[in-house]
Amino acid sequence: MSINIRRRAIAEQRWQHLRSELEQKVDERTSELAERNRQLSQLSENLKSQVNTDPLTGIANRRLGMKRLNRLCEQRHPTSTPLTIAILDIDFFKKINDEFGHAAGDLVLVEVASLLSLHLRPTDTIARWGGEEFLLILPDTGLNDSRNICDRLRTLVKQIQVQDHRHVTISIGVACHQSGESDGGLLERADRCLYQAKRLGRDLVITEQQLTSNTTE
Ligand SMILES: Nc1nc2c(ncn2[C@@H]2O[C@H](COP(=O)(O)OP(=O)(O)OP(=O)(O)O)[C@@H](O)[C@H]2O)c(=O)[nH]1
Numbered sequence: 001m002s003i004n005i006r007r008r009a010i011a012e013q014r015w016q017h018l019r020s021e022l023e024q025k026v027d028e029r030t031s032e033l034a035e036r037n038r039q040l041s042q043l044s045e046n047l048k049s050q051v052n053t054d055p056l057t058g059i060a061n062r063r064l065g066m067k068r069l070n071r072l073c074e075q076r077h078p079t080s081t082p083l084t085i086a087i088l089d090i091d092f093f094k095k096i097n098d099e100f101g102h103a104a105g106d107l108v109l110v111e112v113a114s115l116l117s118l119h120l121r122p123t124d125t126i127a128r129w130g131g132e133e134f135l136l137i138l139p140d141t142g143l144n145d146s147r148n149i150c151d152r153l154r155t156l157v158k159q160i161q162v163q164d165h166r167h168v169t170i171s172i173g174v175a176c177h178q179s180g181e182s183d184g185g186l187l188e189r190a191d192r193c194l195y196q197a198k199r200l201g202r203d204l205v206i207t208e209q210q211l212t213s214n215t216t217e
Pocket residue numbers: 056089090091092093094095097101102103104105106109130131132198202
């Protein structure tokens with residue numbers, strides 16, 4: 001009888017030991033999986049940010065700019081606050097590259113992007129639209145206010161110098177979203193304003209209002 005009790009006690013001890021070993025293994029495996037999960041979500045965050053970011057300037061890329069504009073245009077209804085966009089293009093950028101080198105051109109792009117980020121609101125979007133072109137999305141902003149904002153940016157950008165020589169200038173086309181309009185239509189109108197700013201000599205802000213009054217004259 002006492003032998004049986006001792007055997008049972010030994011078996012129970014073994015069982016306890018095995019159970020605590022197993023529990024320890026489960027704990028270790030659980031923390032390994034939690035760590036791997038953390039790494040995977042970090043990786044996924046990094047990839048998401050790479051997909052949406054312009055690698056040179058660190059601002060939103062065309063993809064993200066387009067996505068935000070598309071969403072804002074779709075969400076708007078007749079009583080929404082105004083939504084304006086501006087397409088901004090650095091003047092004679094090819095000359096900057098040709099005279100001072102591609103690295104100097106890159107630096108200008110970075111400086112323009114950081115100036116825009118510094119002077120616009122966190123709710124605005126600043127996206128690199130193409131080579132030396134930027135898209136600004138200004139929610140809750142009417143055409144006149146946008147014009148003033150863009151004119152201030154135009155003046156500020158002139159403070160940027162390329163290797164202490166040439167001052168940088170920009171041309172900007174500004175258009176306001178019309179109810180029911182697609183993002184494509186809005187972009188096209190802003191682009192026409194930009195084209196006019198270039199045509200009229202550059203270092204200018206042209207709004208669609210000015211474009212209409214110019215073409216009807
Ligand atoms: N350094 C640099 N240059 C770029 C980049 N992307 C595009 N470019 C250059 O930007 C230049 C744009 O030239 P154009 O389209 O002729 O325009 P522009 O010289 O600014 O003339 P306007 O727009 O008419 O005032 C081209 O020479 C491109 O090679 C970039 O990421 N870095």
